[in-house]
Amino acid sequence: MGSKVQENALPRILVVDDDQKNVELMEAYLSPDYEMIPAYRGKEALEILEKEEIDLVLLDVMMPDMKGYEVCVKLKENENTQFIPIIIVSALSRRKDRIQGLEAGADEFLTKPIDQIELKTRVKSLLRLKELYDKNIAEKDLAKKYLETADVMLTVIDPDHKLKLINKKGCKIIGCEEVDFIGTDFFKTLIPERFREKEISDFDTFISGKVDGLDNFESPLLRPDGEERIINWHNTLLKDKDGKITGMLSSGEDITEKKRAEEALAKAEETHEKEIHHRIKNNLQIIASLLDLEASNFTDPRVIDAFEESRNRVHSISIAHEELYRSRDMTNVAFRDYVNDVTNYLYQMNDLQGKDIELSMDVEDILLNVDKAIHLGLILNELIVNSFKYAFPEGKGNISIAFHKKEEQFTFIVADDGIGIPKGIEIGKTNTLGMQLVNELVDQIGGNVHLNRSNGTEITITFKDR
Ligand SMILES: Nc1ncnc2c1ncn2[C@@H]1O[C@H](COP(=O)(O)OP(=O)(O)OP(=O)(O)O)[C@@H](O)[C@H]1O
Ligand SMILES: [Mg+2]
Structure with a gap:
């Protein structure tokens, strides 16, 4: 253990001299700024240094049991004491003696009689160096420990x-x-x-x-x-x-494990959400079948018709969930596929035998938020069925569907080149459910609807991407 300058405690100086008077003189010179510990023999000094924390050693050269140089060498050899500053205080003043002292590892060499100011200055500066050194070591130790732990x-x-x-x-x-x-x-x-x-x-x-x-x-x-x-x-x-x-x-x-866990969780959530869409779709299809079943209890074609339309509406919602279930994306629907599926379904479900109704589609392939898609799907449902039912009394004509996005604006057009909606019928002002529904649904997506009667029936719906 290296000795350390403790905070608040006085630095401890070991005075090693076989002459009691010299020891007392040093004590007189240096106290009360330092705690002075006397040793009268070299061996005794080494023993004290072994046991106690000493910050600096003042060392006489000529002692009966061993020379100060020897004490010096021993201290510098021992890793616990090697950094304690040593000042040799000697009566010998020749250059040769100084060199011997410094070679033995002493930090300073002072010649007796000692000048008090000189002694104090040397002690102070060596202690200051020692303090810096200790601090440095402590910081390095800390840094090393931090690196390891x-x-x-x-x-x-x-x-x-x-x-x-x-x-x-x-x-x-x-x-x-x-x-x-x-x-x-x-x-x-x-x-x-x-x-x-x-x-x-x-x-x-x-x-x-x-x-x-x-x-x-x-x-x-x-x-x-x-x-x-x-x-x-x-x-x-x-x-x-x-x-x-x-x-x-x-x-x-x-963060490898954390990342993997996050990915696994996202995947699980996705699967879960898919599962939900799958069930919604199944449930909606069950409702559609129930409506069909109900319809078979009636003979009035108007009632049967009403049931059929409701079934179509339910079914077109179920198609949206089917799309979601199939895609990776849980919030958006590939709108072109959706329109395709809905119209295919309507072509199959409505009795078009003996009729020749062509369909042309110009639908941009964009992902659309599922809520908007379902709204548009229901609108499409109403408009296409109307075209089937009313536009072509001769059983022949064209239906077109277009969907485009320009800047933030979407435009959805459903048109037929049939006989046109009779004058007096305005969207949203009829008491029939179909047009009311269209109007209501357009409102819900914050859009506008416009009817153009110049060539058959052309209904344009515009809304913003939000
Ligand atoms: N494409 C069209 N061509 C010609 N007439 C149409 C067309 N679409 C709607 N109409 C006329 O507008 C009326 C109102 O349509 P709407 O969809 O609101 O009611 P509906 O189809 O009679 O009943 P519902 O849709 O509630 O089953 C229809 O009865 C029909 O006379
Ligand atoms: Mg209708």
Whole structure:
């Protein structure tokens, strides 16, 4: 254990001299600023130094049991005492004696008779050095301990891309020994090739000091065994006392497991959501079948008709859920597919035998929020069925569907070239359910509806993307 200058306690000075009077003189010179501990023999001094914390030694040379030089050498050889400053205080004043003392490891050589001011100054400056040294050691110890116990990976990369430091945790993540990597090119050895160029360029910009931060980013680390770990990095630049950049200190957290868990969770959620859409679809189809079943209890064609229309409405909603179930995306529907499915279904379900009704579609392939899609699906349902029912008394004609997005605006047009809606019938002003429904649904998506009667029936619905 090296001795330490304790806070609030006086520095402890060991005075080693076989002459009681000299010891007392030193005590008189230096107290009360220091705690003075006397020793009258070399051996006794060594014993005290073994047991107690001493901050500085004043050492006489000529003693009966051993020479001060010998005490000096012994202290400097022992790693517990080697950094305790030693001032040799001797009656010998020749150059040769001084050299011998300094060679034995003494920090200062003072000649008797001692000048009080000189002694005080020397003691003070040596203690100051010792204090700085102890502090430095303590800080280094702390830094070393931190490096070893930190639960994050710590690395230092120098401006030439060489790895200068890696801590225990870092080695554990990479699965290697520290010695395997110190001095190697960090990017060539530890960054997967597909990310290397980008990371080098980011690093070079950062290390040049031109950008503020290179922080909080995820990047994979390549282990020698080929496995990749995802690390979340925090970086700071290291600078020397002149402000010159000497490297980058990084702490990295291995988030591989966390990431995998997140992915698994997202996947599970997706499956769960899909499952929900699947069930909604099934339930809606059950409702549609029930409506069919109910209809068979009636003979009045108007009642049967009403049941059929309701069934169509339910079914077109179920198609939207079917689309969602099939796609990866749970909030958006591929609108073109959806329109296709709904119209196909309507063509199948409505009795079009002996009729020749052509369909043309110009629907942009865009993803549309499921709520809007369902609204438009129901609208489409009403309009197509109306065209089937009323537009073509001769049983022949064309229906067209168009859907486009321009800037933030969607336009949905359903048209037929039939006989046209009779004058006096306005969308939203009839007491029939179909047109009311259309009007209501358009309202719900915050859109506008416009009827153009110039050639058959053309209904244009516009709404915004929100
Ligand atoms: N494409 C069309 N061509 C000609 N007439 C139409 C067309 N669409 C609607 N009409 C006329 O407008 C009326 C109102 O339509 P609406 O859809 O509101 O009612 P419906 O079809 O009679 O009943 P519901 O839709 O409630 O079953 C229809 O009865 C029909 O006379
Ligand atoms: Mg109708």
